[in-house]
Amino acid sequence: MERPVKLLAIGSGGGHWTQLLRLRxxxxxxxxxxxxxxxxxxxxxxxxxxxVPDANRWDKIGVMRMAWSVLRVxxxxxxxxxxxxxxxxxxxxIRLGRWMGAKTIWIDSLANVDELSMAGRMAxxxxxxxxxxxxHLAKPGGPDFAGSVI
Amino acid sequence: xxxVTVGVQLPFDRLIRTIDVWAGTRTRSDIVAQVGASAxxxxxxxxxxxxxxxxxxAHVDEAKLVVAHAGMGSIITALEIGKPIIVLPRLAALxxxxxxxxxxxxxxxxxQNLVQVARSxxxxxxxxxxxQETSPSVRITExxxxxxxxxxxAFIAEKAEGGRGRRRxxxxxxxxx
Numbered sequence: 316m317e318r319p320v321k322l323l324a325i326g327s328g329g330g331h332w333t334q335l336l337r338l339r340x341x342x343x344x345x346x347x348x349x350x351x352x353x354x355x356x357x358x359x360x361x362x363x364x365x366x367v368p369d370a371n372r373w374d375k376i377g378v379m380r381m382a383w384s385v386l387r388v389x390x391x392x393x394x395x396x397x398x399x400x401x402x403x404x405x406x407x408x409i410r411l412g413r414w415m416g417a418k419t420i421w422i423d424s425l426a427n428v429d430e431l432s433m434a435g436r437m438a439x440x441x442x443x444x445x446x447x448x449x450x451h452l453a454k455p456g457g458p459d460f461a462g463s464v465i
Numbered sequence: 466x467x468x469v470t471v472g473v474q475l476p477f478d479r480l481i482r483t484i485d486v487w488a489g490t491r492t493r494s495d496i497v498a499q500v501g502a503s504a505x506x507x508x509x510x511x512x513x514x515x516x517x518x519x520x521x522x523a524h525v526d527e528a529k530l531v532v533a534h535a536g537m538g539s540i541i542t543a544l545e546i547g548k549p550i551i552v553l554p555r556l557a558a559l560x561x562x563x564x565x566x567x568x569x570x571x572x573x574x575x576x577q578n579l580v581q582v583a584r585s586x587x588x589x590x591x592x593x594x595x596x597q598e599t600s601p602s603v604r605i606t607e608x609x610x611x612x613x614x615x616x617x618x619a620f621i622a623e624k625a626e627g628g629r630g631r632r633r634x635x636x637x638x639x640x641x642x
Contacts, residue, residue, distance in 0.1 A: 418620070
C-alpha cells in the first residue's frame with residue numbers, strides 16, 4: 316500500500332470527543348484529521364483539526380449550517396474512512412461521507428445505556444460498521460457490541 | 466483544590482447550589498467550578514461558565530477531588546488523570562436532562578468501583594464530609610479496551626486492502642441487508 320488511509324475522526328465536544336480520543340490507538344497507521352465542536356485547530360499529537368458548529372435536530376438553520384461546515388471539511392480532506400462517536404455532526408459526516416465514497420464507523424456513546432441515541436438510531440443503518448458499547452443493546456442487523464472505550 | 470464540573474450544555478443548579486452551600490458552611494475557599502449554563506450564582510466558589518479543554522485538564526490535574534454530573538466527558542477525564550470522582554446524576558424528573566441515562570451510567574461506573582455516586586443532595590454533602598485526601602483513587606489508561614481497538618483497526622485495515630471507497634447505491638443496500 317503506497318498511501319496511508321486517510322481517516323476523519325469526528326465528535327462533538329464533551330463526552331463524545333473524550334470517547335473518540337480513546338480510540339486513537341486504532342488509528343495508528345492512518346493519516347488522521349479530527350473534527351470537533353470545541354473551536355480548536357490542533358488535535359492530539361498535533362493533528363490537523365477542524366471545528367464545526369454543533370446543532371440539534373430542532374434547529375433547522377443550525378443543522379444546515381453544520382451540514383455545510385461538515386461538507387466543506389469532507390470535500391477538502393476526502394477521507395477514506397470516517398469514524399464518529401456522535402452526535403449530530405457525526406451523523407451528518409456519516410450520511411455525507413458515505414455518499415462521497417468513504418467507509419463509515421458509528422460508535423454509540425457509552426452514555427446511551429438504556430437505548431441507542433437518536434442520532435445513533437438515525438446514523439447506524441447508514442454506517443458500514445455500527446457499534447454500541449453496551450452488550451444488551453446489540454441486535455442482529457446492528458448495532459454490534461465489541462467492547463467499550465473504558 | 467476541589468474541581469466541580471457540570472459540562473457545558475445544560476444547567477445543573479442543584480449541584481452548584483449544594484456545593485456552594487457546603488463550601489460556605491465548611492469555610493472552604495479552594496473550590497473551582499465549570500458551571501456551564503447554570504443560572505445559580507455561587508458566592509463561595511470560583512465559577513466560570515466554560516474552560517478550554519487544556520484549562521479543564523489542568524484543573525482536574527491540580528484537583529484532589531472532582532465532583533461532577535454523571536457525564537462521560539467529566540468522568541473519563543478524571544479517571545484518565547487518576548482523580549477520585551463523586552457524581553450527582555442529572556434527573557429527567559427535575560428537567561436536568563432529557564432522560565435518566567446519567568443514573569444508569571453512574572450505576573455502571575459505581576459497580577466497577579470507578580466513581581462514587583451521590584443519591585441526593587444530602588448524600589452528596591455526606592460524601593463530601595466523609596471524603597479524605599487519603600481515600601483511594603483509580604486511574605485508567607488513555608485507551609479504549611483492546612477488543613474495541615482491534616475491531617476498529619481491523620475495519621480500517623480491510624478498507625486499506627480494498628483500495629478507494631466505492632459508492633454503494635441505496636438500491637444495492639436493499640440486497641445487502
